Amino acid sequence: MSMCHVGGFFKLAVGVLSLLVAGCASSLATIDTWEGDLPAATEPAVLKAPGTIQVTDVNGKAMTNFLMDDLALDYGLLPGRNEVVFTYKTIWAKSGVVDNGESKVHVIETDPQVVRFDAEPGMTYQFAFDKPATRREAEAFSKNFSAVIVNAAGDAVAEADVWTEPTKMRTPVSGVSASAYAAGSDNTLDKLKLLWGEATDEEKKTFLRWAFE
Known part of the structure; x- marks a missing residue:
């Protein structure tokens, strides 16, 4: 293979590599x-x-x-x-x-x-x-x-x-037991009450904003 062909192959390889790198850079520009x-x-x-x-x-x-x-x-x-x-x-x-x-x-x-x-x-x-x-x-x-x-x-x-791992269960809402939730209760209202009791004040505010939009 002549030096001319080698040089041409090298330029092609560099060009392809540049395109691949550019493609990766654009795909990683922002991660959703x-x-x-x-x-x-x-x-x-x-x-x-x-x-x-x-x-x-x-x-x-x-x-x-x-x-x-x-x-x-x-x-x-x-x-x-x-x-x-x-x-x-x-x-x-x-x-x-x-x-x-x-x-x-x-x-x-x-x-x-x-x-x-x-x-x-x-x-x-x-x-x-x-x-x-x-x-x-x-x-x-x-x-x-x-x-x-x-x-x-x-x-x-x-x-x-x-960072500390969040606890799975906080103080449950009065009248709703955590054991009933863990047992897989089919009562959706009971589950919502328990989750509401676990939520922070900020989470409650965010939920209410979402619910009434």
């Missing part, structure tokens, strides 16, 4: 955090997450894990209350000689964190936090992690907190 199609009048908000933030769950929906951990991603959010679960993760190269089979990097990761905030239609939000300059600073930061969600104007709208 809801199921199905949105009503025509709905304008989602966007949450921008840098590569050090690994979003694992949005409103109870697990987010896809991509091959590259340090990939910056945008997440489309429905207007209204949103709950985003994430971890903060950084990778630092090890200095000196590394034994065969030993990892060449230090991975520093926080416990799961959560932010809850009301997203406005069409608004863009992002994470704001300190950026450690050294591994030692990163280790200290991961043990006392602090971050906020800011809007386009730079105003903080939510502060991160340590």
Whole structure:
């Protein structure tokens, strides 16, 4: 094969690879955090997450894990209350000689964190936090992690907190037993009463707004 043919093949391969990368970038531009199609009048908000933030769950929906951990991603959010679960993760190269089979990097990761905030239609939000300059600073930061969600104007709208799994059953509504619900009662009204008793004040307000729209 002549050098001319080799050069032409190389250019073609590079061109195809560029198209593939561009296609991946556009497909990952914004990740929807809801199921199905949105009503025509709905304008989602966007949450921008840098590569050090690994979003694992949005409103109870697990987010896809991509091959590259340090990939910056945008997440489309429905207007209204949103709950985003994430971890903060950084990778630092090890200095000196590394034994065969030993990892060449230090991975520093926080416990799961959560932010809850009301997203406005069409608004863009992002994470704001300190950026450690050294591994030692990163280790200290991961043990006392602090971050906020800011809007386009730079105003903080939510502060991160340590994520804890929600309890399945809270104090039931008077006259409705949790055991009856767990047993699979066919009484829908009883189930609704129990769920209402489990809901937070904010969840109740959101439900009432939805119910009477």
